[in-house]
Amino acid sequence: MSRSAALGLFLVLMAAAPRADAETLLERGDYLVNHLMSCGNCHSPRGPGAASRALSGGVQVFDEPWFRVKGANITPDRETGIGAWSDDDIKRAITKGIRPNGTPLADAMPSAFFRILTPRDLDAIVAYLRSVPAVRNEVAAPIYKAASPPSPTYPLAAKPLSDADLADPVRRGIYLSTVAHCMACHARTSDEAPTDYIKAFGKGGRAFRGPWGETHSANITSSRVAGIGAWSDAELRRALTEGVTPDGRKLRPPMSDQVAYYRTWKAADLDALIAWVRTIPPID
Ligand code: HEC
Ligand code: HEC
Structure with a gap:
């Protein structure tokens, strides 16, 4: 092996070494x-001095x-x-x-x-x-x-x-979407309707009123008609980190408040979240 190839391999191995213990x-x-x-x-x-x-x-x-x-x-x-x-x-x-x-x-x-x-x-x-x-x-x-x-x-x-579960990318996606509680807003169809994780899992519809007017939690199921099934991973990533939909619409509160958090996630965590969102069964 040439010196530069050996150095290259060394750097790859260093980058791949688990660094979780450092946290x-x-x-x-x-x-x-x-x-x-x-x-x-x-x-x-919120507001000035709130930090x-x-x-x-x-x-x-x-x-x-x-x-x-x-x-x-x-x-x-x-x-x-x-x-x-x-x-x-x-x-x-x-x-x-x-x-x-x-x-x-x-x-x-x-x-x-x-x-x-x-x-x-x-x-x-x-x-x-x-x-x-x-x-x-x-x-x-x-x-x-x-x-x-x-x-x-x-x-x-x-x-x-368990910690072992989190090493598995699929279970990690489940974990992240759960602690990020997407379904607190996306599994309710209205204020009056209690959360329904069976019939409304990702269906959305619940109204949020505030200075921004009225928004409704979106259908984030993989339905190509009513949901986001037709979006690419890159489009979904842009929505979650920049708050802009594929047709150029700016997401409003409370989703835009969430985006301020998602844009600070580690890249691998965002990948796992996106992979999970794609698995939400379609509701038209
Ligand atoms: C506090 C409530 C809330 C939480 C928590 C929340 N959302 Fe949302 N989400 C909304 C609302 C409301 C909208 C619609 C915003 C608008 O129309 O401008 C939305 C829109 C979206 C959209 C855009 C869909 C479209 O068709 O425009 C995506 C994608 C999305 N949410 C994914 C997620 C994911 C994934 C999570 C968890 C990681 C999450 N949301 C957590 C309330 C929430
Ligand atoms: C979607 C909004 C929301 C999120 C996100 C949220 N909480 Fe809460 N939390 C509340 C509300 C509202 C209450 C008060 C409920 C009540 O008074 O019945 C509360 C109450 C609590 C309490 C009880 C405090 C007391 O004096 O009664 C603790 C502890 C707490 N939250 C911790 C957390 C932690 C830690 C996180 C993040 C890991 C978190 N919460 C995320 C809305 C939220």
Whole structure:
């Protein structure tokens, strides 16, 4: 082997060597909270100076037939945040939607999806939440108007995955799309209709109203007529990272808020997500 060929092979091997170990628990937690799972989208203030108050309470109000709630203060402030909660308290709220006192959280908090988290990723999220600055901010107390219909188990998140699962590209795609909770918006046809992971898996239709007017979660099934089955992978990537559809339409909130997170994903994670989206069965 020539010297340059040997050097080339060496560089290829170096690039292919697993680097996952180089990522600390805290870095992994940061990536999960601030990139893959978009916690701040619901839990962080927006606008000038908001970065220093990250995770201290969200701006939008989730007003549904069953409740009126806002994203809680999840910084380590002991009085207005979750600083007094144990690690297990935090994990139970994230994966089961139950507060330390046993009362359920409104399912605007997408715990049904977070049940899939690997034990290591759950540890990483808790470590990260404990590391952010404590911010004192009293969020309006939740109002529960009526007993919510029981939230259906997300079929792909029936149990936690393992680290070994994440090494498999297909299972990784399932994992990422689940923690990113695409189906929280894309498996509901209206505000009144509870989430339906069987008949409405990717069908969309639910209305979102705000300063942008009214948008409806899109059909992201592989239907070539009603969904995105006719889009190429590159077109799907552009929609998810630049917020522009193949016909040049700019995606509006709340999808554009999500895009701000997806564009910061690692390339391999985005590839796995895109491969998964293509497998959503068609609904015309
Ligand atoms: C789609 C919006 C949304 C996303 C995304 C979201 N949450 Fe929440 N979360 C909420 C809402 C709304 C509540 C309050 C529900 C209630 O009061 O019944 C909540 C409550 C919580 C609570 C309970 C806090 C308390 O004081 O009751 C914790 C802990 C929490 N979320 C952590 C997280 C973490 C960590 C992430 C990301 C991994 C996350 N959430 C992502 C909407 C969201
Ligand atoms: C907070 C709700 C929400 C979440 C979470 C969400 N979406 Fe969306 N999505 C929407 C809405 C609303 C639209 C329509 C926006 C518009 O019409 O401008 C949309 C549009 C899209 C589109 C464009 C489709 C078209 O025909 O225009 C794609 C693709 C898409 N979403 C994929 C995803 C994927 C994949 C995920 C998860 C990784 C996801 N979305 C998470 C609400 C959401």
